[in-house]
Amino acid sequence: MGELIEIKACFFRGEYETGTITRIVPKLRALSEYRRIQRLSWLGRDPREMGYLPYHEARDIVDTAARTMHFMDTAALSSSSAWPSLFGGAHDLPGFLHTQVWICCNAHLVTTEPFDRDAMFGVLDWCFDNGWRAYQMQSWGMGNPKMSTMILCAPPKSFGVLDAVLQRLMRARPIPLEARERDARIVLENRSQPRPGLEQ
Numbered sequence: 673m674g675e676l677i678e679i680k681a682c683f684f685r686g687e688y689e690t691g692t693i694t695r696i697v698p699k700l701r702a703l704s705e706y707r708r709i710q711r712l713s714w715l716g717r718d719p720r721e722m723g724y725l726p727y728h729e730a731r732d733i734v735d736t737a738a739r740t741m742h743f744m745d746t747a748a749l750s751s752s753s754a755w756p757s758l759f760g761g762a763h764d765l766p767g768f769l770h771t772q773v774w775i776c777c778n779a780h781l782v783t784t785e786p787f788d789r790d791a792m793f794g795v796l797d798w799c800f801d802n803g804w805r806a807y808q809m810q811s812w813g814m815g816n817p818k819m820s821t822m823i824l825c826a827p828p829k830s831f832g833v834l835d836a837v838l839q840r841l842m843r844a845r846p847i848p849l850e851a852r853e854r855d856a857r858i859v860l861e862n863r864s865q866p867r868p869g870l871e872q
Contacts, residue, residue, distance in 0.1 A: 674698040674745075679737045680719040683730035691860040692719060693730050697738045700745040708751035709744075709772065711814070712737055732816070734856065739847050740814040746844045747837045749774035749781065758782065758827065767794025770815050779833035785813055785820040792821050799825050805834060811846045818849065 677699045684690045699706075706712045714722060715737060725733070744750070752775035759765060769791065771784040786792045792808070799806035806825035813822035826834040847855075 674700040677703075677716070679715065679734050681722065681730035681734050682719045682724045683727045684724040685727045689860065690724055691858055693734050694857045694859070695734050695738050695855055696857075697741055698745070699741070705750060706741055706744070709740060711770075712740055731852065731856070735852050736815055738851075738855075739812075739817075742847050743783075743812055743814055744774075747774075747776070747840055749776050749837065751775075752780055754780050765795075766798055767791035767796075768798075769820070776833050776837065779826075779830035781824060781826045781830055781834060781837060783814070783822055783824055785815045785822050787820045792823065795823050795825070799823075803828050805831060807838065809841065812841060817846075 675698070676696050679695045679697060681693050682690065683693060703716045706715050711733075714733075752773045754775065755761075755773050758773060758780055765771075767786045767790070768784045769786050771782060774781045774783065784795055786795055796806050796808075798804075804825050804827050806823050808821055809824050810817055810821045812824075813820055815822075824834070824837070
């Protein structure tokens with residue numbers, strides 16, 4: 673199960689309502705390893721450093737962090753900086769969005785999360801044209817599974833590791849979408865003055 677840690681973000685709704693959203697999740701590796709992922713770079717820091725975010729934005733970053741950590745640990749993947757060697761430095765690949773390069777057993781895998789059908793087929797077509805394998809895994813999406821489709825893909829030399837990762841994911845369960853409401857704790861602050869940033 674691993675050590676349990678709190679993921680927190682501060683939020684505001686309207687002029688006076690502020691609070692924190694907290695989720696408790698297992699941590700199976702050092703925080704520094706999670707922080708190598710851009711969307712997790714804030715983990716373990718005082719949530720006030722990010723300021724008070726709109727309520728739904730605060731919920732999104734907390735939920736995204738929980739799903740990303742769960743995916744990393746279930747798939748046994750770590751962040752990689754191998755983008756240039758995989759894609760030749762190109763940053764405008766068709767359909768690729770919120771793309772992350774991973775490493776496992778010296779082999780590289782890629783996740784990307786396109787938001788619409790055309791973008792999704794752009795990713796699948798690119799993978800086919802370049803000899804990659806690709807799998808749609810919407811329920812394992814890290815960013816916004818309701819709005820995007822996560823695609824897990826790999827170049828030919830990583831097919832063996834891709835098969836092992838797929839097996840690990842199939843034996844596990846992603847964090848269900850309803851956990852957004854069930855697993856977070858919301859604490860409101862009593863505030864008689866405007867929230868930080870609105871004081872005159």
